[in-house]
Amino acid sequence: MLAQFGFGVFVLTFLLALFSVGAAVVGYFDKSDRWVEAARRAMLLTFPLITLAVLTLAYLLVTGHYELQYVYSVTSNVMPFYLKITALWGGQAGSLVLWSWLMSAFASAVTLRKWDRDRDLLPWVIVVTSVTLAFFLSLSILYENPFARWWQTTAGDFVARMFAPAGAIAVTPADGQGLNPLLRHPGMIIHPPMLYLGFVAFVIPYAFAIAALVTGRSDDRWIRLTRRWTLVAWLFLSIGLVLGMRWAYDVLGWGGYWAWDPVETASLMPWLAGTAFLHSVMIQEKRGMFKQWNMLLIILTYALVIFGTFLTRSGVFSSVHAFAQSAIGPMFFAFIGITFVTSVALLIYRWKDLRAEVEMKSLFSREALFLLNNLLFMGVLIVCFWGVIFPLISELVTGQKVTVGPPFYLRANGPLFGALLALMGIAPLSAWGRSTYKTLGRALWKPFIPTAIVPVVLAVMGVHNWIALVGFTLIAFVIFVTLFEFWRGARSRQNKQNENFLVALWRLAGRNRRRYGGYLIHLSMVVMAIGILGIEVYQTTTQKTLAVGEDIQIAGYTLRYDSLAQFPYTDGRIVTRAVISVFRGGKFLGDIYPRYDYYTPSGQPMTIAGVRSTLADDLYVVLVNWENVSEAQAPFKVYHNPLVNWLWIGSLMFIFGFLVAAWPEREQEKREGKI
Amino acid sequence: MKTKIIFLLTIYFLLLAAALIPSVAVSAQQPTPSDDQVNAIARQLYCPVCENTPLDVCPTTACHQWRELIRQMLAEGKSEAEIKQYFVDYYGARVLSEPPRTGINWLVYVVPPVAFLAGVTLLFRAFQTWKRVAKEPVTGVDDSSSPGSGPGPAEGSGTAADEEYVARLEEELKKRK
Numbered sequence: 001m002l003a004q005f006g007f008g009v010f011v012l013t014f015l016l017a018l019f020s021v022g023a024a025v026v027g028y029f030d031k032s033d034r035w036v037e038a039a040r041r042a043m044l045l046t047f048p049l050i051t052l053a054v055l056t057l058a059y060l061l062v063t064g065h066y067e068l069q070y071v072y073s074v075t076s077n078v079m080p081f082y083l084k085i086t087a088l089w090g091g092q093a094g095s096l097v098l099w100s101w102l103m104s105a106f107a108s109a110v111t112l113r114k115w116d117r118d119r120d121l122l123p124w125v126i127v128v129t130s131v132t133l134a135f136f137l138s139l140s141i142l143y144e145n146p147f148a149r150w151w152q153t154t155a156g157d158f159v160a161r162m163f164a165p166a167g168a169i170a171v172t173p174a175d176g177q178g179l180n181p182l183l184r185h186p187g188m189i190i191h192p193p194m195l196y197l198g199f200v201a202f203v204i205p206y207a208f209a210i211a212a213l214v215t216g217r218s219d220d221r222w223i224r225l226t227r228r229w230t231l232v233a234w235l236f237l238s239i240g241l242v243l244g245m246r247w248a249y250d251v252l253g254w255g256g257y258w259a260w261d262p263v264e265t266a267s268l269m270p271w272l273a274g275t276a277f278l279h280s281v282m283i284q285e286k287r288g289m290f291k292q293w294n295m296l297l298i299i300l301t302y303a304l305v306i307f308g309t310f311l312t313r314s315g316v317f318s319s320v321h322a323f324a325q326s327a328i329g330p331m332f333f334a335f336i337g338i339t340f341v342t343s344v345a346l347l348i349y350r351w352k353d354l355r356a357e358v359e360m361k362s363l364f365s366r367e368a369l370f371l372l373n374n375l376l377f378m379g380v381l382i383v384c385f386w387g388v389i390f391p392l393i394s395e396l397v398t399g400q401k402v403t404v405g406p407p408f409y410l411r412a413n414g415p416l417f418g419a420l421l422a423l424m425g426i427a428p429l430s431a432w433g434r435s436t437y438k439t440l441g442r443a444l445w446k447p448f449i450p451t452a453i454v455p456v457v458l459a460v461m462g463v464h465n466w467i468a469l470v471g472f473t474l475i476a477f478v479i480f481v482t483l484f485e486f487w488r489g490a491r492s493r494q495n496k497q498n499e500n501f502l503v504a505l506w507r508l509a510g511r512n513r514r515r516y517g518g519y520l521i522h523l524s525m526v527v528m529a530i531g532i533l534g535i536e537v538y539q540t541t542t543q544k545t546l547a548v549g550e551d552i553q554i555a556g557y558t559l560r561y562d563s564l565a566q567f568p569y570t571d572g573r574i575v576t577r578a579v580i581s582v583f584r585g586g587k588f589l590g591d592i593y594p595r596y597d598y599y600t601p602s603g604q605p606m607t608i609a610g611v612r613s614t615l616a617d618d619l620y621v622v623l624v625n626w627e628n629v630s631e632a633q634a635p636f637k638v639y640h641n642p643l644v645n646w647l648w649i650g651s652l653m654f655i656f657g658f659l660v661a662a663w664p665e666r667e668q669e670k671r672e673g674k675i
Numbered sequence: 676m677k678t679k680i681i682f683l684l685t686i687y688f689l690l691l692a693a694a695l696i697p698s699v700a701v702s703a704q705q706p707t708p709s710d711d712q713v714n715a716i717a718r719q720l721y722c723p724v725c726e727n728t729p730l731d732v733c734p735t736t737a738c739h740q741w742r743e744l745i746r747q748m749l750a751e752g753k754s755e756a757e758i759k760q761y762f763v764d765y766y767g768a769r770v771l772s773e774p775p776r777t778g779i780n781w782l783v784y785v786v787p788p789v790a791f792l793a794g795v796t797l798l799f800r801a802f803q804t805w806k807r808v809a810k811e812p813v814t815g816v817d818d819s820s821s822p823g824s825g826p827g828p829a830e831g832s833g834t835a836a837d838e839e840y841v842a843r844l845e846e847e848l849k850k851r852k
Contacts, residue, residue, distance in 0.1 A: 405772035
């Protein structure tokens with residue numbers, strides 16, 4: 001009964017979303033405020049309605065209504081309460097519901113603002129958000145219905161349908177399969193909502209861009225209005241990506257955080273386009289240039305957001321043929337195609353209105369360097385896009401499956417990331433407008449001197465790998481430039497205003513938080529780069545079967561196998577846990593507990609690495625459960641991951657830098673009417 | 676006589692044994708290949724059944740057997756290339772971590788650099804147009820073509836630049852007040 005109610009609410013919301021599209025279009029062309037207001041109210045109503053449906057689904061999940069296929073597939077009796085709640089987005093159908101819910105929440109938040117002088121944009125913002133919402137709702141209603149229940153047909157098969165097939169009997173299983181053990185990790189519980197928050201928030205700047213194109217407004221109002229949305233989208237997408245990395249590191253037992261898996265790469269692509277957008281809108285705000293390019297970037301970001309959801313949700317990676325079998329794939333494909341072509345057509349239609357107000361004056365100006373930054377991000381994006389879709393093309397054309405794995409991405413993206421680091425060092429020293437290589441050179445030489453010492457010191461310390469040498473030197477360069485920028489700004493204030501250096505630094509950052517927060521974000525990125533370089537260049541690994549008391553050596557550490565124990569856990573797992581003692585130079589450092597969990601209802605094993613983590617390195621020990629494990633002897637795979645912790649430290653710094661850059665400034669906001 | 680024959684036979688067998696010992700020792704020096712040797716190859720291969728899972732970390736039974744197969748082939752003295760080729764012959768090119776450089780697969784390597792170079796060219800040409808447009812009204816500002824002028828740390832120009840920087844910074848901060 002509740003399931004039918006939830007489904008009914010879905011259908012109603014879908015119709016409302018369609019109505020709001022129609023009303024907004026009529027309102028725009030008839031210049032009727034009443035129709036636009038009707039569209040707005042319909043839009044606003046979708047949020048409480050979807051919330052009602054989500055609460056219904058949550059209730060069904062928590063109370064174990066296993067007659068519903070979705071509830072059956074993601075929950076079970078032994079699962080704790082909080083996991084039953086998170087099961088809401090633990091499966092395909094639920095995650096699409098989450099998409100719709102967030103879309104409707106964000107769209108409502110936007111339509112609630114005071115529109116005053118931007119009222120002409122309103123109908124088209126409603127159209128774009130409602131069309132997106134209606135699309136995702138239609139997927140839930142037609143193909144991935146979380147409210148579908150189990151039936152047994154006359155032929156004896158079990159099928160999941162909303163309504164009874166002819167002659168079928170309703171069946172209710174006593175217990176469910178439970179959430180995929182891989183998804184029971186804190187990182188994985190928060191990772192999808194974060195990623196989706198980022199994905200959906202990017203729809204808002206896109207909606208305003210389209211509204212600006214349709215209404216023919218060529219100023220940067222749409223950018224200023226949605227700056228906060230863009231930043232928030234970017235923040236959540238970044239956090240989502242980092243959580244995904246952490247999850248992979250903790251749960252997969254592969255020794256690394258990123259494997260260039262197509263699903264990972266698909267979620268990175270919108271981030272790349274979004275990051276390029278975030279940089280290039282600054283040029284439009286400052287100089288009134290690159291209006292067409294910014295439009296193109298936000299259109300691309302939106303397309304990649306939908307494309308990323310499509311790639312991870314359509315099963316297209318297992319096979320292009322699986323894609324053709326499920327109707328959800330072609331639906332996505334058509335939606336991406338239609339929205340992309342329409343958006344680009346609109347852009348071409350307005351192309352001439354969006355010409356730059358001033359021309360580029362120098363190759364060394366900040367705007368030129370920003371453009372170079374965009375080129376590099378687009379380069380990485382092309383590599384990722386091509387690497388992800390090539391296997392599909394190959395399978396379609398030749399019928400042969402191929403894998404595009406890490407060597408391809410590392411070779412192609414490595415130099416591009418290096419160039420981005422170099423640019424991150426140079427660009428902050430350039431000026432807007434006229435900046436010659438002389439002025440740039442004058443600004444560069446001071447931070448350049450300490451940078452030049454870095455490779456020498458590193459080489460003396462024994463770093464001879466040239467990738468590491470170049471990488472760490474570039475990282476040092478960015479750090480010196482950024483610190484120099486803080487120092488130089490604070491010094492000049494100190495002299496002018498007679499302030500104490502620290503006060504000067506504080507006021508400087510406070511007055512232009514966007515810039516100095518941005519610098520902090522740059523710093524966090526290079527701190528992350530330290531971790532990435534460390535593990536990519538210097539990771540070592542070894543595997544050995546050990547009898548109790550035997551040891552394994554890696555990177556100066558000795559790891560001794562002490563004991564193994566097996567015990568059941570309250571949530572139905574059977575845990576097998578080894579105890580490993582770590583020594584260095586004969587000194588005992590601590591114990592590591594690698595383990596594997598065997599989930600009884602689903603029969604799925606999980607390998608959880610034991611990790612000893614310091615700022616210098618991680619010892620990452622996997623109890624290799626896929627080989628023969630016994631109390632007397634067990635196989636262990638050990639990874640030595642130098643510097644990897646800096647990746648996570650950098651991620652935390654990133655959030656701090658972001659808060660500095662984006663924390664609301666109340667008075668100014670009110671004046672500018674930001675949302 | 677008899678003792679002589681026994682003596683000679685003993686010598687013979689001792690010599691034979693001595694001749695055999697090195698070969699016995701050689702085969703004893705070839706123990707079963709270690710996990711690390713197996714993983715070094717398995718890491719470069721992808722599981723033929725699971726999606727995008729490297730063979731050295733894949734927990735399925737099938738993959739366990741494949742790793743044992745690698746071990747066996749290594750013990751037989753097969754080279755890394757031969758072992759990889761064996762897997763390609765049996766399970767197709769998808770077991771490799773990159774598409775083999777043949778036929779249509781060349782596209783995977785050619786398209787990204789071509790697209791990137793196209794971007795560079797486009798940007799470079801755009802820069803040139805902009806520079807021409809910009810040069811017309813502002814004359815003699817850009818002297819970047821003059822040779823031999825490094826980032827001169829000349830005191831005078833340095834302070835001038837510093838003052839310019841301070842002025843710009845102040846202006847920017849004022850704007851934001």
